[in-house]
Amino acid sequence: MQSRTPVTRASGRPRSAEAAAAILAATREALVELGWSKLTLGDVATRAGVAKTTLYRRWAGKNELVVDAVAELFDELVLPDRGTLAADIEGVVLQFATILARPEARSGLMAVVAEATRDEALRERIRESIVTRQKRLVLEGRARAQARGELPPETDPLEAARTVDLIFDVVAGAVVHRTLVSAEPADEDWARGFTRVLLLGLKGASQSD
Amino acid sequence: MQSRTPVTRASGRPRSAEAAAAILAATREALVELGWSKLTLGDVATRAGVAKTTLYRRWAGKNELVVDAVAELFDELVLPDRGTLAADIEGVVLQFATILARPEARSGLMAVVAEATRDEALRERIRESIVTRQKRLVLEGRARAQARGELPPETDPLEAARTVDLIFDVVAGAVVHRTLVSAEPADEDWARGFTRVLLLGLKGASQSD
């Protein structure tokens, strides 16, 4: 995720590659069973079959560890090709809702966002590992719709970027709010209704520009 | 917020009314300075000039206390009468963004939502104290728009309720996601763009029903 090929040939025993994977898996497992607030790093280390020091050597604390553990979950998201833009969006919305239905994602994501309200570095880490990385879905979706002729090619690149951000916040925000704050399921019906409003809104906005 | 009218006339010394207010104020103060995770109930008690036992006699723990402390913040929200539905919505969106810019709200709200992912009772408490209570804004807004003739009177009450929920999740979710996850400001420009998409979407959806 960060260093590809170490330029300076490190001396001493190299860090175990297995350890990092085991720790992240153990973190997700513990999030499922215990949730954020009862997750302890000592317990994660034990589950991973690793000493606490090994864990602290690689992550500064609970926040950083959980961001990394949760970020991997969202990499599962793919843009399905269902033939129409509306169907594609509905598909992503449902996938997203499915991930947010998993306890490790629910608990981990919100807690980390809460912590980030007071920690600029953590905020940046979230933006980098999660937000920016997943905006790819919006970009792909638009490109595919343009290829199909459903959307015209964008003319103003700045405006286009602003629209991508807006779509991302609206989609992700609505799903998160529905499932976590309102605590109602984001099922197919809901996804269909939401997608319709979103697409009509976007279409109307682009025409009346 | 908890007991309205005590049915069983309590004997013994009654609970100090000042204490509750001082504790909630101290909680918000501590949230500002320390954030959720570093806020300790011992510290809150000290700030409020109260013993820890007094605090525990009224709230079961950190979560419950913070829900109450944060819920009060959202009672500030009012629906401004700016003449058009679009302007009214923009006004509420900006007010909401302003509250979410305050550290006690950012940190407290998200943390409590995170905890609620694993605590049904807390989830219910949030729904009751925050979500349901603030849906009044959507209802008022619709009523006012209908009075102005901007919207037709609803025909299907079930569909109408579903739309209220959708609007609430989209508005609240988008603002929260924009400010807390994407960590970008929800300023006037953004509010205008967002409102336009939302209204066009809703209008289109209601016509093509």
Next chain:
Amino acid sequence: MQSRTPVTRASGRPRSAEAAAAILAATREALVELGWSKLTLGDVATRAGVAKTTLYRRWAGKNELVVDAVAELFDELVLPDRGTLAADIEGVVLQFATILARPEARSGLMAVVAEATRDEALRERIRESIVTRQKRLVLEGRARAQARGELPPETDPLEAARTVDLIFDVVAGAVVHRTLVSAEPADEDWARGFTRVLLLGLKGASQSD
């Protein structure tokens, strides 16, 4: 040992008297089983059925705790009345050797002395709790010998004090060195030989003054 009657009526829950006793007993028990270096305060707390915090609330660390635990052991020493000064001294020497044969005394005393080489406060605590307290034996022995007419009443008080110190260092030092450094038993034969040399030396020195 320290506060007789609390003048200022303490507020809050009073400290448990049983806890202190249980902790000191547990400390001696752990010293027997584990020795100084493997004794951990967490283990002592567990044995005493007490939380670690309770232990730390009363003692600053391992050193202070062990000084107190060991000091009590030496309070068992009494000056037997065996009829002659020589016999009395032999008796004390053997009692002292018996105590030093107990593992909690051996291990605890020397370790604490070792730590005290770099800690003036600890040195003072040892002097107060052990050295000064046990010099009473030398004083009593002299008084009894004077009453029997075995020793003349002292004339120069400064010289007398210096002699008490010398006797104490020679007796305690020889027994400790014999048992702990040379690692040979301080049995009756040895005690008899040692006492004879000591008494003859003291008698000779006082005559040739």
Next chain:
Amino acid sequence: MQSRTPVTRASGRPRSAEAAAAILAATREALVELGWSKLTLGDVATRAGVAKTTLYRRWAGKNELVVDAVAELFDELVLPDRGTLAADIEGVVLQFATILARPEARSGLMAVVAEATRDEALRERIRESIVTRQKRLVLEGRARAQARGELPPETDPLEAARTVDLIFDVVAGAVVHRTLVSAEPADEDWARGFTRVLLLGLKGASQSD
């Protein structure tokens, strides 16, 4: 101190001779600065410019290392020829007190003795490296006094050995107790008083045998 002459000609790279010396010197340096309990083998290795593995290849642990480091200090002791037995003894006593005034000796010696109370192998190592080695001073002193005619040649070899042990324990024990437990200086005055008592006692004891 450990391997005299390697019988089996070792293959591979031979052990660095400088390393051992550097480690022992670093150990004494660390004892001075940190004392026994805060001395860490990692720090010693760093000071000696050596890897931890090198250190562990030669010593089993902290105890063994410190015994060796401290034992060398006592090899400085020599029996001065001041003309009379009394003066010779006073000289050794003062030399011994001087060494014990050095922090590396105080702290290291007592700590190692404390550890030895629960470790027979370490006890044996101390007896071998320090006790037996330094008894030479008592033997030399007696021989010299006999040559001068101050003492008669011994007749009973068993009794003579017992006396050597007694003298050693009394001298070493008194000095150690005086300086480390009572925490008073063993200066010239004290040495003179102590020596007088010791010699008179020994003389009296040998006459009345």
Next chain:
DNA sequence: CAGTAAGCGAGACGGTACGTCCAGTCTTGTT
């Protein structure tokens, strides 16, 4: 208006987790 039941401040209590430090071992590549 005396009695009494509950509330109150203070702070000790049994626990649990923290994040750090060190012991002693192991795994690299280098000498």
Next chain:
DNA sequence: AACAAGACTGGACGTACCGTCTCGCTTACTG
């Protein structure tokens, strides 16, 4: 094979809070 470097497991450290408890004191309703 010894070496420097440094990651590894394991375990104790001393601290910080949690939520409970036990004090002595205060307050307002009740009989």
